[in-house]
Each structure stands twice: as structure tokens, then as C-alpha cells.
Amino acid sequence: MSAFVNFPAGAIERIEGRALVLSGDDIDTDRIIPARFLKSVTFDGLGEQVFADDRLELKGTHPFDRPEHGGARILVANRNFGCGSSREHAPQALMRWGIRAIVAESYAEIFFGNCLALGIPCFTAPHEQVLSLQAVVISDPARSFTIEVGAGRLQVEAGAGETAAFWDLKLAGGARQMLLSGQWDATGQLLAHDAELRATVARLPYLNSFAAA
Amino acid sequence: MSAGTLYDKVWDLHTVAELPGGSTQLFIGLHLIHEVTTPQAFDGLRDLGLGVRHPERTVGTVDHIVPTTSQARPFADPLAEAMLAALERNCAEYGITLHGLGSGRQGIVHVIAPELGLTQPGMTVACGDSHTSTHGAFGAIAFGIGTSQVRDVLASQSLALGKLKVRRIWVEGRLPKGVYAKDLVLHIIRILGVKGGVGYAYEFAGPAIDALSMEERMTLCNMAIEGGARCGYVNPDATTFTYLKGRPAAPVGEAWERAMRWWSTLASGADAVFDDEVRFDASALSPTVTWGITPGQGIGVDETVPTPEQIEPNERPIAEEAYRYMDLVPGAPIAGLPVDVCFIGSCTNGRLSDLQAAAVVARGRHVAPGIRAFVVPGSEQVAAAAEAEGLDAVFKAAGFEWREPGCSMCLAMNPDRLEGRQISASSSNRNFKGRQGSVSGRTLLMSPAMVAAAAVTGHVSDVRTLLAS
Numbered sequence: 001m002s003a004f005v006n007f008p009a010g011a012i013e014r015i016e017g018r019a020l021v022l023s024g025d026d027i028d029t030d031r032i033i034p035a036r037f038l039k040s041v042t043f044d045g046l047g048e049q050v051f052a053d054d055r056l057e058l059k060g061t062h063p064f065d066r067p068e069h070g071g072a073r074i075l076v077a078n079r080n081f082g083c084g085s086s087r088e089h090a091p092q093a094l095m096r097w098g099i100r101a102i103v104a105e106s107y108a109e110i111f112f113g114n115c116l117a118l119g120i121p122c123f124t125a126p127h128e129q130v131l132s133l134q135a136v137v138i139s140d141p142a143r144s145f146t147i148e149v150g151a152g153r154l155q156v157e158a159g160a161g162e163t164a165a166f167w168d169l170k171l172a173g174g175a176r177q178m179l180l181s182g183q184w185d186a187t188g189q190l191l192a193h194d195a196e197l198r199a200t201v202a203r204l205p206y207l208n209s210f211a212a213a
Numbered sequence: 214m215s216a217g218t219l220y221d222k223v224w225d226l227h228t229v230a231e232l233p234g235g236s237t238q239l240f241i242g243l244h245l246i247h248e249v250t251t252p253q254a255f256d257g258l259r260d261l262g263l264g265v266r267h268p269e270r271t272v273g274t275v276d277h278i279v280p281t282t283s284q285a286r287p288f289a290d291p292l293a294e295a296m297l298a299a300l301e302r303n304c305a306e307y308g309i310t311l312h313g314l315g316s317g318r319q320g321i322v323h324v325i326a327p328e329l330g331l332t333q334p335g336m337t338v339a340c341g342d343s344h345t346s347t348h349g350a351f352g353a354i355a356f357g358i359g360t361s362q363v364r365d366v367l368a369s370q371s372l373a374l375g376k377l378k379v380r381r382i383w384v385e386g387r388l389p390k391g392v393y394a395k396d397l398v399l400h401i402i403r404i405l406g407v408k409g410g411v412g413y414a415y416e417f418a419g420p421a422i423d424a425l426s427m428e429e430r431m432t433l434c435n436m437a438i439e440g441g442a443r444c445g446y447v448n449p450d451a452t453t454f455t456y457l458k459g460r461p462a463a464p465v466g467e468a469w470e471r472a473m474r475w476w477s478t479l480a481s482g483a484d485a486v487f488d489d490e491v492r493f494d495a496s497a498l499s500p501t502v503t504w505g506i507t508p509g510q511g512i513g514v515d516e517t518v519p520t521p522e523q524i525e526p527n528e529r530p531i532a533e534e535a536y537r538y539m540d541l542v543p544g545a546p547i548a549g550l551p552v553d554v555c556f557i558g559s560c561t562n563g564r565l566s567d568l569q570a571a572a573v574v575a576r577g578r579h580v581a582p583g584i585r586a587f588v589v590p591g592s593e594q595v596a597a598a599a600e601a602e603g604l605d606a607v608f609k610a611a612g613f614e615w616r617e618p619g620c621s622m623c624l625a626m627n628p629d630r631l632e633g634r635q636i637s638a639s640s641s642n643r644n645f646k647g648r649q650g651s652v653s654g655r656t657l658l659m660s661p662a663m664v665a666a667a668a669v670t671g672h673v674s675d676v677r678t679l680l681a682s
Contacts, residue, residue, distance in 0.1 A: 025531055026407055026507050030645045035626045039278060039292040041252035041299045053652045079527075080408040080441065084645060085624075086343040087250065088359030106411060109443045110343055113374075114359035174234025174375070183234065185361070187261065190238055190369035193230045197266075197371060200229050200240045206333060207242070207270075210464060210471035 008119025017073030028084035047096030082111025250341030320592020330460025349446030350430035386496030391677035410442030421495035448480035505535030563591025580612030581671030625650025638667035
């Protein structure tokens with residue numbers, strides 16, 4: 001797992017860094033990582049291929065190619081981000097490119113779960129809020145942002161003479177607590193319930209010749 | 214909050230524990246695996262020093278990367294060969310049944326599990342593939358997962374999940390001749406949108422659904438995910454039981470009787486509470502064709518590409534993107550649009566009844582000049598059944614290629630793909646930009662019979678006209 005050293009680990013309380021904007025609804029996982037890059041037995045190298053076809057089409061002007069967004073950590077998107085294929089390669093590619101948090105109006109559920117399993121929070125904010133955040137990012141890509149996971153708040157670094165602006169973010173389900181506790185990787189929790197797992201197996205009709213029916 | 218629905222009953226029965234973060238640990242009754250989303254999951258298990266908890270509840274096959282022309286090993290593509298070899302190695306190491314090429318049982322994972330009788334009512338089914346929703350046709354709660362979750366299911370036969378809301382989609386009437394389950398689900402997604410189902414499980418019910426065969430129900434549930442619903446299901450009934458009886462993994466003897474009694478208790482009750490309910494009328498539907506770049510951008514074959522004014526403001530940006538990408542003019546009729554490639558197959562429409570419906574159109578006709586048309590059976594069993602009734606000969610005589618089973622041009626992880634700006638008439642499930650393997654390739658989703666109609670005429674055509682002549 002040495003390749004994962006710089007990837008999210010442990011409790012995730014704060015994400016800091018610059019942001020980039022991907023405008024538009026229904027950005028599917030085929031666009032995030034086209035299927036031909038799934039032909040590998042590892043996730044290595046996916047970071048370079050994120051949005052490969054969109055970037056090819058835009059010839060260097062795609063947000064993930066613009067020099068001012070190099071090293072950005074926070075992706076700001078719109079509605080139904082990550083829809084379509086369940087491929088974890090999509091969040092893997094985003095993560096390997098450098099993304100550590102996403103703010104959007106909504107997500108496809110499988111994508112949301114895949115991100116959580118990698119320690120990447122998928123925050124939501126209402127339409128107007130996302131638009132205002134996108135406007136700030138676009139107007140000054142060099143701005144640094146801080147997301148406090150516990151408080152559910154994104155704050156932008158204040159320029160000289162400015163007061164700091166902030167956006168309230170939501171994190172669905174148990175994701176917030178899982179990230180704060182460092183238990184976003186569910187394997188350990190699932191295995192901890194050995195007796196409960198056995199009890200479930202014992203009561204499911206189809207695992208007991210339907211005798212329990 | 215829903216109560217008394219099949220979803221609630223199955224969810225409760227499979228709840229292992231409530232987890233500290235607020236999610237539920239859900240037991241997975243059937244875990245289906247394939248070559249693309251599992252190698253990293255098995256490596257993850259090894260890294261953690263874990264084994265597979267229930268190898269007997271895990272079943273594998275190969276579908277995404279297999280070529281459909283020659284399936285001789287080793288494959289010409291070394292990357293595809295490596296993925297297949299990895300799955301073979303992993304299944305052997307952990308004692309997991311693998312239905313490999315030439316076994317007689319290989320095929321698209323969502324085709325083979327039902328035909329082997331593995332998918333049964335009341336189960337939870339997970340697979341590293343979003344179209345796992347297909348299995349909901351049996352009254353199972355079935356959904357796609359990512360690779361880290363595949364690892365979790367391998368290790369613990371369970372997942373950490375949040376419970377969905379339940380929307381009942383009640384469909385009155387009957388599908389008219391020439392209109393199929395594919396048209397129904399494309400229409401539902403058109404109306405409810407590709408985001409409409411986010412946060413929901415879709416229960417499909419009503420007279421039109423009761424009248425559907427199991428294969429039609431699979432087509433319907435398969436595309437629940439395209440409407441944003443992670444799972445879709447149909448309450449099990451006599452149609453379900455008749456389909457299952459005698460299949461290799463179905464219970465036999467007294468266990469079959471007990472199973473039927475239990476399965477009969479699973480349907481949403483008359484007093485079930487739904488979070489939402491919408492109604493449709495199947496008898497009013499036309500064959501549906503997508504014109505854009507999301508499965509929600511569909512219209513009746515007798516309609517015209519919507520103008521921006523006909524589209525709700527929120528949806529206009531993606532419609533504008535679709536006009537550009539598809540090179541279609543708002544207000545233009547979809548019928549008559551020339552196509553280049555015609556693909557019949559996929560987990561949505563690669564079953565025997567799909568091939569039969571397409572063969573009715575192909576019989577006695579011929580693929581139009583310049584059109585590349587091919588049929589990819591969903592599984593080795595589908596291929597054998599189709600060949601037994603001579604469908605391969607019908608297709609070949611009509612100028613279609615008859616291929617080996619696999620996912621093929623649904624997703625272009627194998628040699629089957631569009632080139633350049635080709636337009637395909639496709640019985641698959643996604644018309645996303647670049648989905649069929651060309652950065653600028655264009656996809657029109659439709660039923661297999663409509664694909665056959667496009668193949669023999671060379672353009673989008675109303676299959677009802679061909680069926681009448």
C-alpha cells in the first residue's frame with residue numbers, strides 16, 4: 001500500500017487548498033475516466049487520465065489542464081455529479097490527480113459511496129451557493145480555501161481589507177462522522193460484527209433451505 | 214418514510230447492525246464479480262491479510278473485456294488477457310465459482326445470474342457494476358458498488374449503506390405492439406429525469422408491469438440506475454416463480470415449496486407506504502429513441518428533437534451540449550436520421566426475447582448498404598438457445614454479424630467500438646459522450662427491434678411500420 005502514502009488516511013477534519021470548477025450537470029463517470037483506462041489490474045496512473053477525452057477536445061483549456069489549477073484540492077461541480085457507471089476508477093482518478101474534497105449540488109449515490117471509501121468527502125450546497133462559490137473560484141483561482149469537516153463550513157482566504165466569506169456545506173448520511181473518526185474505510189467496522197453476521201446468516205431463509213420461512 | 218414495502222422487508226431482514234456513523238451494515242446475499250472491478254479488490258484483501266468470508270455466495274464470470282469475434286486465448290490484447298488471468302487466479306485462490314469462456318454458462322453477469330437461478334426474490338445482490346439493478350426484477354434489492362466496496366463484501370459479505378426512499382412507479386395499461394420494456398423505461402427516465410431517482414429505490418408496479426415477462430422486467434430494472442435510482446424492483450409473482458423453477462440454483466422439492474411460500478410474503482402490501490408515487494400509462498407509448506447525451510434525452514420515434522423552449526430551463530445547458538455533440542437541429546424529426554452502426558446486445562437487451570424481437574424484423578429483410586450491424590448474445594446460454602431456434606441464421610441471412618457473448622459495444626472495453634463521428638443505433642443503456650469508444654461517437658438508444666429496423670432501413674425507423682408490412 002506504499003503507493004497510497006499521500007492519499008487520505010486517518011481522521012479527516014480539514015481540507016485546505018485551491019479549488020477548480022467543472023460546470024454542468026450530469027457529468028458521468030465515463031467522462032471522468034473513459035472505459036479504455038479501466039483495462040488494468042491496478043489504479044496506478046489514472047491521475048493523468050482524468051477527463052482524458054474532454055481534455056483532448058478542449059486542447060489544454062480544460063480546468064484540469066489550466067496551469068492556475070495545478071495542485072488544486074477542491075472540485076466544485078453542479079448536479080448529479082458522477083452519474084452512470086459504478087467504476088471506482090473515477091474517484092481514484094480524481095484523487096490521484098490531487099482532488100481531496102468535492103462540493104456540488106448533488107451526486108450519484110454510487111459515486112458518493114466510492115469517494116467516501118477513499119476518504120474524499122462529497123459535500124453538497126444549494127444551487128445559488130454553489131454558483132457563488134464557483135464565481136469566486138473562477139474570478140481568482142489562486143485563492144485558498146479551507147473546509148472544516150466537523151463544522152461543515154468552507155471558508156475562503158480573505159484578501160487585504162476583506163472579511164472572510166464562507167459557505168455552509170452538508171455531508172449526507174454518516175459520512176461526516178466516519179471521516180472525522182477516521183473510520184471512512186468501512187472494512188474494520190464491518191468485520192467487527194462477526195456475531196451479528198453469523199446471526200444474519202442463520203435467519204435468512206435462502207441460506208437455510210428456506211426452513212426459517 | 215416508506216413502510217411495508219418489499220424494500221423495507223428485505224432491508225430489515227438483511228440488517229446486520231447499525232453503524233456508529235449512522236449507516237446500516239447490510240448483509241449481501243449474492244455477490245457477483247467480473248474481471249474489471251475486482252483485481253484491485255482482491256489485492257486490497259491481501260494487503261489487509263483478509264480472506265473471502267462467503268466464497269459460496271460469490272460467483273464470477275467474464276464479460277466486459279472479452280472480444281466477441283474470437284475468444285481464443287490468449288487474447289490479442291495483453292491488458293485484457295491480464296485482467297482475465299487475474300480473475301481466474303483470484304477465483305481459484307479463494308474457492309469462488311467462475312463461469313469462464315466456453316463453460317456453457319459464461320456471459321454478461323446480469324444475464325447469467327438470473328438464467329442460472331442465482332438471483333432470487335428477497336435477496337440482496339451486489340456487484341461492481343451499476344447495472345446490478347437488473348436483478349431487482351426478481352424482487353431482490355440489487356445495486357452497483359465500487360471496488361473498495363467489492364473488497365468489503367469479499368471480506369465481510371456486507372456493506373455500510375444508507376437506506377433509500379421508495380418511489381412507486383405505477384404503470385397502467387399494456388404495452389402496444391412494437392413497444393417494449395426498453396421504450397417504457399426510456400420514457401420513464403425522460404419524464405422523471407436522470408437525476409429524479411437519486412435517493413430512491415424504484416418499485417415498478419401496476420397492470421402493465423404485472424403483464425411483463427421476466428426478461429422485460431430485467432430490461433426495466435436494468436435502467437433504473439439511468440434514472441438515478443440505485444436499485445429498481447418488481448414484486449415477485451407467479452411469473453417470477455415460473456421463470457425460476459428448474460433453474461440450476463433454484464431450490465427443489467420441498468425447499469421449492471417453502472421458498473414459494475416465503476417469496477409470496479415479500480411483495481409490498483396493500484397498506485404499504487411509499488415516499489413518493491408516480492403514474493404512467495403504457496398503452497399511450499410509442500417506440501422511444503434518445504437524441505442526446507443522457508438516457509433522459511429521449512423522444513417518441515414520431516416526435517421531433519425538442520427545441521430549447523420545450524426544455525425546462527435547468528436542462529437547457531445539457532440540451533445545448535447535446536445538440537452540438539450529436540449535430541442535431543432542434544425541431545428536426547428523429548425518424549429518418551441515418552445511422553452507421555447497429556448493435557443488438559448488452560445487459561439491457563441481450564436476452565433471448567430481445568433477439569427474437571429483433572429477428573422478427575430482420576427475417577426476410579437485409580441490412581441496408583453501408584451499415585455495420587451485429588448481434589451479441591448476452592450469454593453462452595442465450596447464444597445456444599437462439600441458435601437452437603435458428604435466429605443466428607436469420608440474422609446472418611439478413612447481413613448481421615453473429616458474435617460471441619460479452620458486453621461488446623455497450624462500453625467499448627473490448628475491440629467493438631465506434632469510429633470517428635459514427636452514429637449507432639444501440640440496444641444498450643448509455644448514450645454518454647464517448648461511451649461507445651470514440652471520443653466523438655454518437656449513440657441512439659432504442660429497443661432491439663428498433664435497432665433491427667434501423668439496420669434494414671439505414672436510418673431511424675418506426676418498427677411498428679415494419680411489423681405491419
